[in-house]
Amino acid sequence: MTLEVSGKTHLGRVRTSNEDRYFIGVLHKAMEIVDSNLEVTDAITSFSQLDAYMLMVADGVGGVAGGERASQSAVFSLTTYLARTAACTYDPDVEQEDEFLQRLEEALQRAHDVVRSIGTGSRAPATTLTMALVLGARAYIAHVGDSRAYIYRGGRLRQITRDQTMSAYLQDLGVSHDPRGENKLGNMLASAVGGSTMVPTIGLVDVAPGDSLLLCSDGLTKHVPDDRIAERLQSGKSASGVCDELVNAALAAGGTDNVTVIVARVSQ
Amino acid sequence: MIQKKVCMVGVFATGKTSLVRRFVHSKFSDQYLSTVGVKIDRKPVRVKEQDVNLLLWDLEGRDGAQDIQTSYLRGSSGVLYVVDGTRRETLVQIAEIHELVSKSIGDVPSAIALNKADLTSAWIINDGDRAELGKRPWHVFETSALTGAGVERAFVWLAEQMGSVAS
Numbered sequence: 001m002t003l004e005v006s007g008k009t010h011l012g013r014v015r016t017s018n019e020d021r022y023f024i025g026v027l028h029k030a031m032e033i034v035d036s037n038l039e040v041t042d043a044i045t046s047f048s049q050l051d052a053y054m055l056m057v058a059d060g061v062g063g064v065a066g067g068e069r070a071s072q073s074a075v076f077s078l079t080t081y082l083a084r085t086a087a088c089t090y091d092p093d094v095e096q097e098d099e100f101l102q103r104l105e106e107a108l109q110r111a112h113d114v115v116r117s118i119g120t121g122s123r124a125p126a127t128t129l130t131m132a133l134v135l136g137a138r139a140y141i142a143h144v145g146d147s148r149a150y151i152y153r154g155g156r157l158r159q160i161t162r163d164q165t166m167s168a169y170l171q172d173l174g175v176s177h178d179p180r181g182e183n184k185l186g187n188m189l190a191s192a193v194g195g196s197t198m199v200p201t202i203g204l205v206d207v208a209p210g211d212s213l214l215l216c217s218d219g220l221t222k223h224v225p226d227d228r229i230a231e232r233l234q235s236g237k238s239a240s241g242v243c244d245e246l247v248n249a250a251l252a253a254g255g256t257d258n259v260t261v262i263v264a265r266v267s268q
Numbered sequence: 269m270i271q272k273k274v275c276m277v278g279v280f281a282t283g284k285t286s287l288v289r290r291f292v293h294s295k296f297s298d299q300y301l302s303t304v305g306v307k308i309d310r311k312p313v314r315v316k317e318q319d320v321n322l323l324l325w326d327l328e329g330r331d332g333a334q335d336i337q338t339s340y341l342r343g344s345s346g347v348l349y350v351v352d353g354t355r356r357e358t359l360v361q362i363a364e365i366h367e368l369v370s371k372s373i374g375d376v377p378s379a380i381a382l383n384k385a386d387l388t389s390a391w392i393i394n395d396g397d398r399a400e401l402g403k404r405p406w407h408v409f410e411t412s413a414l415t416g417a418g419v420e421r422a423f424v425w426l427a428e429q430m431g432s433v434a435s
Binding site: 137141173204 | 271273295297301302303304305306307308323337339340343
């Protein structure tokens with residue numbers, strides 16, 4: 001399974017700074033056979049093919065400098081921690097998978113601690129963070145805040161993550177709220193990396209050739225509805241082409257926020 | 269601490285996510301988005317004077333057994349099958365799903381949650397169905413994610429059974 005991945009970010013039409021950060025990386029776990037009299041089996045050669053794709057989107061909040069620092073620090077912390085720890089442990093083995101999931105949670109907690117160390121209080125920096133780590137056919141998803149991960153499969157776009165906003169939490173509690181008041185309360189993050197509360201969610205989805213993964217900040221989803229996103233993913237364009245189209249669509253619809261997207265096309 | 273993976277399976281909208289949320293977070297909502305792929309939660313429980321970390325794999329509900337992705341079941345020490353007591357088809361499908369799961373991971377400790385016990389007046393499960401369920405190798409619990417009735421009991425029972433099986 002290979003991925004064609006691309007990412008793009010834009011300041012938007014209103015903001016004066018970009019507090020979004022994205023990251024696309026590949027972790028290699030490779031073994032090069034130099035010489036041997038062993039009968040070389042698939043079990044051995046498979047180690048020369050193990051790549052893990054690390055995709056991340058973070059949307060900082062907490063004032064211009066604070067938001068940028070929060071998203072930057074969180075992505076940097078998560079990337080370095082996972083590169084150090086996960087690269088040598090990931091494996092198709094079940095017990096290793098449990099261990100890997102634990103590492104993922106630890107990495108998020110560590111990122112949270114790093115961002116908290118920048119400052120605390122009502123205007124303290126914090127950030128959303130949505131990550132997909134794709135290993136073979138399995139995409140592990142870690143999520144905090146209201147950036148999103150989607151999977152596009154067979155003509156259908158499905159949201160993998162659930163927004164961690166006050167609006168979503170009130171809806172969970174069965175409390176109706178005035179949509180006109182959404183900007184005041186509804187869009188407030190109920191969980192954020194570096195925030196007073198962080199409740200990460202961990203999940204996974206197995207991907208197949210033809211699928212696409214999309215990670216994005218809310219600068220996209222507040223302007224471009226799911227059906228329009230699906231149209232772009234359906235177009236058959238390259239990951240880079242789809243990123244351009246999605247960002248342009250958000251800008252054309254107002255571009256009131258920073259907008260960031262990562263698109264990964266899965267092929268054999 | 270010992271870790272045990274439990275898979276929650278059943279067709280769509282039977283309340284798998286709600287049961288996990290009730291058990292792990294003591295909360296309920298009927299407003300969830302459908303699960304895509306698998307959502308993973310942890311819950312430590314104490315079983316026979318031993319701490320066990322339950323890794324709860326909440327599998328996306330599909331239309332039927334043929335749609336269950338068996339790759340998600342690998343390494344599972346126990347299975348909780350979830351049936352919506354108000355929808356007969358969810359019960360009919362569970363036998364087929366059980367067969368698929370058994371083929372995939374063998375006979376592991378299993379329980380069935382007859383969910384939505386707060387709506388028993390709307391249940392379509394009769395005594396004959398219960399007798400049929402009783403013939404299979406699982407323990408049956410009536411659960412309600414809304415009230416919490418039977419939820420903890422079902423998970424703890426599974427944890428106890430898994431604890432008595434060598435890992």
